[in-house]
Amino acid sequence: MSPAIITLIVLGIVAVLFITEAVPLAITAMGGAISLGILGIIPMNTVFSGLSNSTVVLFAGMFVIGAAMFHTGLAQKVGTTVVRIVGTSEGGLMFGTMAIAAVISSVSSNTGTTAALMPVVLGICAVAGIPASRQMMPLAFGAGLGGIITLVGTPPNIIAAGALKNAGYQPFGFFEFAWIGVPLTVVGILYMMFVGKYLLPKADLSVDVVIDAEAAKEAMASNADPTKMWITALTLIGVVVVMALDLKMFTLEIAAVCGAIILILTKCLSEKQAYQGIDWVTILLFAGMMPIATAMDKSGAGKLIADAVVNLMGGSPSPIFVTAVLFALSGGLTQFMSNTACTALLAPIGISIAKSIGASPHAVLMAIAVAASCAFSTPVGTPPNTLVLGPGNYKFMDYVKAGTGLVIVCFIVSLIIIPMVWPFFPGK
Template identity: 80%
Template sequence: MTPAVKALIVLGVVALLFVTEAIPLAVTAMSGAIAMGLLGIIPVKTVFSGLSNSTVVLFAGMFVIGAAMFHTGLAQKIGTTVVRFTGTSENGLLFGTMLIAAVLSSVTSNTGTTAALLPVVLGICQVAKIPASRQLMPLAFGAGLGGIITLVGTPPNIIVAGALKNAGFQPFGFFEFAWIGIPLTVVGIIYMMFIGKYLLPKAELSADAAVDAEAAKEATASSADPKKMWIAGLILLGVVVAMALGLKWLPLEVAAIIGAILAVLTGCLKEKQAYQGIDWVTIFLFAGMMPIASAIDKSGAGKMIADAVVGAMGGAPSPLLITAVLFILSAGLTQFMSNTACTALLAPIGISIAKGLGASPHAVLMAIAVAASCAFATPVGTPPNTIVLGPGGYKFMDYVKAGTGLMVVCFIVSLIVIPLVWPFFPK
């Protein structure tokens, strides 16, 4: 049995376990890396090399900075201010909710953003007599769209940038994702305001949700510290500016860790809270998938998959068709499995296919990353969707109805914008 076949078998098992989540995602990823080492596909000493990857450090730093925003009450304060400014009409509230969720998610965790804004939106829905079900799903969708805007907005963006760098290509810049992220966010908000909202149920706010909202608001108010809010905001601003400038002497991961250290030293959050703010599942999932991606590439498995995909499309498909197919595949998988796992799984395959066509892989990988963030059609596609499930009184089919249309809109916009910004055959 060739190394390529062995790698494909391991990859198939990993993919199956990702979809079914029969065992924890992080355990699956690390087990896959270990299997690749024990089977001799990659050197055993490189099995845990992903843990030393600079991207893992970047993840950790940004998780801590994001947690500082929530612990100081800054995220909640921003949310309340924006929603108050946009008013309490259904469309005004929907616009304000999605806008602030998108802005916050572009530089912090979309899960944390949704959790922080949930009690704010619930409270306003109570006062305005608007069913929470009309606002909470748009909140989750806004957080998902906003994450696409910057390099650190969502794990898939960092993964494709790292995959390009590891393959010897120029990685995406910090704000380069905004070329597609901002149009998708704008179109997504418009869609939800004029079409999507009619596909949402009109479930009334439950008594339990109302009590939870009030308790959360009180907890936030008691922990809010104006001075620490300012400090947390300045730290985040400083880190984002440093990353955006692309300073050669200050790598992204170093800027993120400096910001995280400052957040703890200034008392924006305690050391224990900093550790708790790190999403360790994402850390180990990414660290485990790095060696797997390397094994797929070096064993020839990636090329084998690429040849099969190209062959199934007639042998010489257009790069646009390949991009469309990988977008649909990524968007389909991410409805039931981690967007991080989905991107890590497809990124090396996308690079191999692009190489086979002699095309730049940037457009293909951007499509994979964007599609992985379009987890709108199920309540388990992304944590924000799950967070609003109970408070919004939603059922599985509510996500299918409202989310599928948004996915189609994102697909169309992506196929128009991505090739224009990242040409398949740059001059």
């Protein structure tokens, strides 16, 4: 059996386990890399090479900075201030909720952002007599959209950039995602305010949820420290500015780690809280998929998949058609599996397909990463969706009704903007 076929079999097993989550995601990814090493597809000394990838360090640093925002009460404070400004009308609250969720999640965890803002929004809903079902889903959607805006906003963005770098291409810059992330966020907010809100249920807010929300607000308020908030805010701003400047002597991962160290030394969060703030599943999943991506390239498995997909699309498909197909594939998978796993799985395939038609892979990778963040149609597509399921008293079909239209809108906007910003044939 050829190395390419063996790699495809391993990849197929990994894909099934990613979708079903019968085995934890991190174990699936690392198990796939180990299997390819044992089978002789990649050298044994490269099985864990993903752990030494600089992107892993970037992940860890930003997870710690994001955790500090929540431990110091900074995220809560910002959310409360914005909501106070926009008022307590249903439309104003929806706009403020989605906007601030998008801004915070652009530089921190989408899940953490949703968790931090939930008690704020729930409390205001209870006081204003607005059903939580009208605001919880927009909160989760706003966090998901905002994550697209920067390189560190969501794991799929970092994975796409890492895949490009690993394949020898220029990776995406820190704010490069904003070209598509900002328009999608604006359009997404407008969609929810003028279309999506009519598709949301009007379930009443339960007494238990109100009590839980108030208790959470009091607990977070008791931990708030103005000095630590300022230190965290200034550190975050400093890290973002340094990353945006793209200094060769001060790389992204060094900026992230320095920011994390400053926050630990200044007691904005403890060493234990820093370790707990790191999403080890994401890190191990990324580290495990890097050797698998290498195996796909070296064994020829990636080329086999690319050739098969290209032939199915007519032999010489247009790059825009390829991008649309991969967006649809990524957007479909992400509704039922981790967006991180989805991007890690499709990124090397996207690069191989782009190579096979002689196009730049940047547009294809951007489409895959963006689509992976458009997990709006199910409650299991992304943790923020799951978080608001109970407080919003939602059913599965509520996500299908309100979220599917948003996915379609994102698909249309992406196919218009992505080729304009990342040409398929630059220089021609």
